[in-house]
Amino acid sequence: MNLQGTSIIGNSRGSATGDTFCATNPATRESLAVDFHAATTAEVDKAASLAGAASIAYGATSGKARAALLRAIAEEIEKLGDALVERACAETGLPEGRIQMERGRTCGQLRLFAAMVDEGSWVEARIDHGDPDRQPLPKPDVRSMLRPVGPVVVFCASNFPLAFSVAGGDTAAALAAGCPVVVKAHHAHPGTAELVGIAVAAAVASCGLPEGVFSLLFGSGREVGSALVRHSSIKAVGFTGSRAGGRALMDIAAARPEPIPVYAEMSSINPVFILPGALAERGKAIAAGLHGSVTLGVGQFCTNPGLVMLGAELDASELLGELSQLMSASPEATMLTGGICKAYRDGIAKHSANSNVRKLAAAGATADAFTGAAAVFEADGAAFLADSSLQDELFGPATLIVRHSSREQLHQIASALEGQLTITIHGTEADLADHAELLQILETKTGRLLFNGFPTGVEVCHAMVHGGPYPATSDGRSTSVGTQAVFRFTRPVCYQNWPDNILPDELKEGNPLSISRLVDGARA
Numbered sequence: 001m002n003l004q005g006t007s008i009i010g011n012s013r014g015s016a017t018g019d020t021f022c023a024t025n026p027a028t029r030e031s032l033a034v035d036f037h038a039a040t041t042a043e044v045d046k047a048a049s050l051a052g053a054a055s056i057a058y059g060a061t062s063g064k065a066r067a068a069l070l071r072a073i074a075e076e077i078e079k080l081g082d083a084l085v086e087r088a089c090a091e092t093g094l095p096e097g098r099i100q101m102e103r104g105r106t107c108g109q110l111r112l113f114a115a116m117v118d119e120g121s122w123v124e125a126r127i128d129h130g131d132p133d134r135q136p137l138p139k140p141d142v143r144s145m146l147r148p149v150g151p152v153v154v155f156c157a158s159n160f161p162l163a164f165s166v167a168g169g170d171t172a173a174a175l176a177a178g179c180p181v182v183v184k185a186h187h188a189h190p191g192t193a194e195l196v197g198i199a200v201a202a203a204v205a206s207c208g209l210p211e212g213v214f215s216l217l218f219g220s221g222r223e224v225g226s227a228l229v230r231h232s233s234i235k236a237v238g239f240t241g242s243r244a245g246g247r248a249l250m251d252i253a254a255a256r257p258e259p260i261p262v263y264a265e266m267s268s269i270n271p272v273f274i275l276p277g278a279l280a281e282r283g284k285a286i287a288a289g290l291h292g293s294v295t296l297g298v299g300q301f302c303t304n305p306g307l308v309m310l311g312a313e314l315d316a317s318e319l320l321g322e323l324s325q326l327m328s329a330s331p332e333a334t335m336l337t338g339g340i341c342k343a344y345r346d347g348i349a350k351h352s353a354n355s356n357v358r359k360l361a362a363a364g365a366t367a368d369a370f371t372g373a374a375a376v377f378e379a380d381g382a383a384f385l386a387d388s389s390l391q392d393e394l395f396g397p398a399t400l401i402v403r404h405s406s407r408e409q410l411h412q413i414a415s416a417l418e419g420q421l422t423i424t425i426h427g428t429e430a431d432l433a434d435h436a437e438l439l440q441i442l443e444t445k446t447g448r449l450l451f452n453g454f455p456t457g458v459e460v461c462h463a464m465v466h467g468g469p470y471p472a473t474s475d476g477r478s479t480s481v482g483t484q485a486v487f488r489f490t491r492p493v494c495y496q497n498w499p500d501n502i503l504p505d506e507l508k509e510g511n512p513l514s515i516s517r518l519v520d521g522a523r524a
Ligand code: NAP
Pocket: 155, 156, 157, 158, 159, 184, 185, 186, 187, 219, 220, 221, 222, 223, 225, 226, 240, 241, 242, 243, 244, 245, 246, 248, 249, 265, 266, 267, 268, 301, 302, 303, 339, 340, 343, 344, 393, 395
């Protein structure tokens, strides 16, 4: 399939007049065909307005119709075949196996959302029957369910060209909820975005849905992205990327005449707490697992474990020796973009220049602008507490070991942690019993607690929570992975004394969809 390099705006293509840019293959440094054209101001307005115009009709579609769309998108993506895998590999430097796995995950999550909306109970239908004879006042008939918020802007993530991009988790969740989507492509993988965009647009057309249900725009975040977030037709935002980018969008959304929610996944250092019993039992195995998790995908995962807590009084020589040896021997590898690589190198240089931070191990660092080398640093608990910059996300294959000097200091550090996507405990049963207060503190800091595991690898399922308090995300009440993500793009609507024949099917007395509902306080 030939790329055109222009935005997809409903049923039509954008003009080839805006600013141009092209993708770079980070592994070969070659510029890739074709030139991509930024959406013009008029095109941004058209895409957002079409989404606004489509939102009533699309919001009124049945769960079965939305399920058919989500399944059709998965089929269209699969039909792209090797062309999609080749382009995604070329634009990201990621290996073919990883891209194939990500495509499977992307189509799998589209189908998971499809199954959920097909079944229908996710809308949380609640019915409280009225009682006209109640004294002193009659009780009204009150029914509620979740309804779509309206058009959503989705910002593609650089580190998941498929699963967190054009047809990724946010798009699947928004379409499942009944919201049209306008995607802002990431400049690092525009060809991948265009291919998937063509697939989504084809699915929208084949399902007979209004054209404004989906658009894909190219262009810079500060211009095209910000203009979309400001547009009055847009009602919510999904974002994965840097804290600075997410924060900028939160501020724009909050300053609108009509503020809208931003669901931004930003920075997390995913602390790992290694407790004494676990260290004594399996220090070497923990080191091997940590190495695998820190270096996976050249450390470019939001769940990369960037902080490891260890008691200073413990003999951690086996764990630290093994980890240092494994990290030193890790080959340098291609990172996603020159910008991400530069930010990683700057972070390494900052740690190296910090007199309170010791370098335990580092793989050889060449002067290549696209490759990252693994590194392990160590600091004392007091230094960590005194320097908040040691909590900054270092997006790449590096981790910081912090040696806490006492139980009191361990609790101080846990309390001082910023919000995290994940926190991991390595311990024995005796460790857990002995650290009950620590566990209570940690639960307030994260969206996902792991026991004796490693945080990279996020299962796409119904119970998953991939979220956490700020700055891990902009709204810790939500998740960007798993079917609970649908809730971020909904709002509850209540129908009081509404005639049965005009109630949504989900709330009709006879329960024609046979869904699970809360009727007069009991599950039915
Ligand atoms: P980014 O710079 O935040 O960019 C993500 C998207 O947001 C891009 O589309 C970008 O537009 C847009 N954007 C950025 N700043 C903006 C602003 N001020 N106003 C409007 N739109 C804006 O993230 P990135 O390029 O993926 O990577 C940069 C850094 O983000 C990494 O080094 C890493 O630290 C962090 N990151 C974190 C995660 C995570 O999951 N925690 C994932 C990816 C990246 P442009 O196309 O114009 O750049």
